[in-house]
Structure formats: structure tokens, C-alpha cells
Amino acid sequence: MKLWVIGAGAWGTAVAVHAAHRHEVTLWARTPTQANEMASARANAKYLPGVQFPKTMEVVSGPLAESAQRADAFDAIVIGTPMSGLRETLLALQGTAAPVAWLCKGFEAPTAAGELGLMAHEVCHAVAPRIKAGVLSGPSFAAEVGREQPTALVAASPHAAVQAAFVQALHHGNLRVYGNADWVGVEVGGAVKNVLAIATGLCDGLQLGLNARAALITRGLAEMSRLGEALGASRDTFMGLSGLGDLVLTATGDLSRNRKVGGLLAQGMKLDEAVQSLGHVAEGVYSARTVVHRAQSLGVDMPISSAVVALLDGQISPKEALQRLMSRDPASEN
Numbered sequence: 299m300k301l302w303v304i305g306a307g308a309w310g311t312a313v314a315v316h317a318a319h320r321h322e323v324t325l326w327a328r329t330p331t332q333a334n335e336m337a338s339a340r341a342n343a344k345y346l347p348g349v350q351f352p353k354t355m356e357v358v359s360g361p362l363a364e365s366a367q368r369a370d371a372f373d374a375i376v377i378g379t380p381m382s383g384l385r386e387t388l389l390a391l392q393g394t395a396a397p398v399a400w401l402c403k404g405f406e407a408p409t410a411a412g413e414l415g416l417m418a419h420e421v422c423h424a425v426a427p428r429i430k431a432g433v434l435s436g437p438s439f440a441a442e443v444g445r446e447q448p449t450a451l452v453a454a455s456p457h458a459a460v461q462a463a464f465v466q467a468l469h470h471g472n473l474r475v476y477g478n479a480d481w482v483g484v485e486v487g488g489a490v491k492n493v494l495a496i497a498t499g500l501c502d503g504l505q506l507g508l509n510a511r512a513a514l515i516t517r518g519l520a521e522m523s524r525l526g527e528a529l530g531a532s533r534d535t536f537m538g539l540s541g542l543g544d545l546v547l548t549a550t551g552d553l554s555r556n557r558k559v560g561g562l563l564a565q566g567m568k569l570d571e572a573v574q575s576l577g578h579v580a581e582g583v584y585s586a587r588t589v590v591h592r593a594q595s596l597g598v599d600m601p602i603s604s605a606v607v608a609l610l611d612g613q614i615s616p617k618e619a620l621q622r623l624m625s626r627d628p629a630s631e632n
Contacts, residue, residue: 300324301467302372302396304362304387306332308345308440308578309401310378313468315346315444317376318355320470324372325357326365333359345578349444362390369394374463376434380579381406385421392426397463399432399453403488404585405592414595415588417485417529432460433481434468435488436539437547439554443473450474452540454484476539483535486526491545492556492582493589493603494518498549499560500609500616514602515549521600525589528596556582563609564616586610601626 299321303314306327314325327333336342337357341350351357358365369375374397377387381404391398405415416424422431432455443449453464453475461477469475478484497518501510522545523536535541548554559580562572573583586607593600605619614622 299373299467300371301374301376302326302369303376303378305378305383305401306336306342306345306357307378307380308342309438309443310376311342311346312349312440312444313376313378313401313434314355315349315351316446316471316473317467318352319446321354321467323352323355325355326362327357327359328362330359333357346440346444349441362387366390366394369396372396374399374467376401376464376467378402380404381418381581381585384418385425388422388426388429392429394429397430397432397457397460399434399455399460399464401434402581403435403485403492404581405489405588407584407588408591414592415585417482417489419481419485430457430460431455432457432464433484433488434464434475435484435544437543439547439551441553446472448472450476450539450543452476452478452484452538454478454481454540456481478535478538478540480532480535482529483526483531484540486529486531487522487536487541487544489581489585489589490518490522490525490603491541491548492580493586493606494522494545494582495548495554495556496560496563496580496582496586496606496610497602497619499554499557499562500564500606500619501560502557503561503564504616504620506620511549515545518549518602519545521602524598525593525596525600528593528598555580559583569610569612582606583610 301317301323303310304326314323317323377400381402408415436451438449453461465475559572590603590607608614609619
């Protein structure tokens with residue numbers, strides 16, 4: 299197979315490296331400087347240090363619109379941009395017949411006042427409805443995928459051919475890829491788990507204990523499932539890799555950027571300082587408000603996510619966020 303990966307951040311690079319152990323891979327970087335540095339060093343020292351590029355992996359740059367004119371030369375295309383870059387990338391690819399899958403997790407910020415933020419597949423329907431597309435998600439830190447440590451992902455799409463293409467592209471070595479038709483559930487899981495990871499980072503930063511972390515994860519999973527079902531997802535999806543699996547990883551793993559944000563806020567750091575200290579994108583910071591706004595429009599109660607938004611907006615302190623959650627009225631678990 300010939301695979302094109304658009305976006306040379308940590309996750310896009312990790313997927314490209316893994317795929318290149320078996321296929322021909324072209325990794326596209328936004329800036330010529332970054333592309334030249336990676337091509338020379340045969341590594342991405344900034345975003346994925348310590349991982350060498352296979353010989354079958356080419357690094358390129360240049361205007362995306364021009365590169366996209368050759369998109370049909372590839373058997374599959376992976377979009378490794380942040381959520382904020384998805385719309386632009388899909389617009390450039392709208393004429394391709396190759397299957398496309400994105401890696402980003404989150405809801406797109408509203409483009410106008412009064413609008414709701416869109417999930418990735420909704421963005422695709424809006425700007426590139428003819429593309430046969432899907433999403434690659436699941437419990438996965440880029441550094442571990444780059445080092446070929448055992449990982450399992452989900453290739454979700456309503457198109458069986460898209461699922462099959464990305465299973466063929468990535469299911470080898472220490473990476474297992476499962477097909478799933480419920481891309482709504484997979485995208486909701488990927489978006490909400492980042493918001494919940496900020497909450498668990500806050501919990502750990504305040505040294506509230508393992509009991510509190512377990513309670514947050516469990517009740518957070520309930521929030522995620524409620525929103526997903528309201529949007530048309532299958533509840534079973536949230537018991538799988540892109541729901542429970544990704545939530546547990548992001549809420550407990552030391553490599554989680556969103557969890558780190560919560561921990562830094564608990565220490566008293568300001569939000570902009572916490573985000574800048576990461577050197578990477580923490581999608582939960584940018585999608586939290588959109589997730590909660592979407593839930594409110596559907597009448598879905600998400601108290602943990604709402605507390606995170608209030609914290610990010612500076613309306614409450616970390617300790618007040620905890621008190622808000624613990625002082626809620628008693629309710630049935632189900």
C-alpha cells in the first residue's frame with residue numbers, strides 16, 4: 299500500500315512510522331523547515347524524539363492544495379492535524395477517491411455565534427460529503443506507538459471498505475486495529491475523555507486519592523455514554539477501546555497532556571501557562587466548552603465536564619470545582 303499522512307505532529311508521525319514498517323509512506327509537514335529537519339535527521343526530534351524513520355518513509359512539505367492534487371496516487375490517507383485543522387484539510391481533499399481517516403479527537407469550535415460545535419464526521423459531511431471517510435481512535439500514546447509497543451485501535455466508519463483499508467494499512471506488528479461502524483460513538487468517546495482527563499489530573503494534583511479518581515472515571519464514563527446515546531451512538535461502543543479504554547489511559551497515564559493540564563491547574567498555574575508548558579496541543583482545553591454546549595442543547599447532564607469548563611473559564615478554583623461536584627444532591631446510579 300501507499301499511504302499519505304498529513305500532519306507531522308507526534309501522533310501523525312507515530313502512525314506514519316508504524317505504517318512504514320510495511321508500506322510506502324509519505325509524511326507531509328506544514329513547514330519546509332520542519333520537513334527538511336526531519337528528512338535530514340530521519341526523526342522528528344521535536345514531537346517524537348528517539349524514534350527513527352524507516353527507509354520506506356518519505357518526508358515532504360509544500361502547499362497542501364497542490365499536494366492534494368496527487369491524493370489519488372495513494373491507497374489511503376490519514377489526517378494527523380489537530381481538530382482546528384481538519385476542515386481546511388478536508389476541503390483540500392474533497393475530490394479524492396482514496397479512503398480518508400482522521401486522528402484528531404474533539405469537537406470543532408463553532409464558526410459563528412449561536413452555532414453548535416461539530417464532530418469530525420459532521421465537518422466532513424459539511425465540506426467534503428463525497429469523501430469515503432472514517433476515524434482512527436482508541437487508547438494510544440504516540441510515543442508508545444512510535445516505539446512499537448503493543449496498542450489496539452479502532453477504525454470506525456459507516457463504510458466497510460474504509461474500515462478494511464485502515465485495518466490493512468495499520469494492523470501489523472504490535473498494533474491491532476478493530477473495525478467499527480459507530481463513528482459517532484468513537485468520536486464522542488475521543489472528545490469527552492480529554493475533558494474528563496483534565497478532571498482526573500485536577501483530582502491527582504489535589505492529592506484526593508485513588509478512590510476519588512476511580513469515582514471520577516466511572517461517573518465520567520456515564521456522562522460520555524449519555525451524550526453519545528443522545529447523539530445516536532451505540533452504548534456498547536463506550537464499553538470498548540474508544541470509550542472505557544481511551545478514558546482509562548488518558549485519565550491515568552503520565553503521558554496524557556490533558557491530565558497534565560489538570561495537575562498544573564491544581565498547583566495554581568494559570569491556564570495559558572499550563573498549555574504553553576506542554577509544547578503540544580491538549581485538545582480537551584479547546585473542546586470542553588463545545589462538548590458541554592452540545593450536551594446542554596440536548597438536555598444531557600454532564601456535571602464533571604461542566605465543572606471543568608467553569609474551571610478553565612476561571613469562574614471557580616480547583617477546590618471549588620471539587621466542592622461543586624461533591625455537594626450535588628443524591629441520585630440513583632442508573
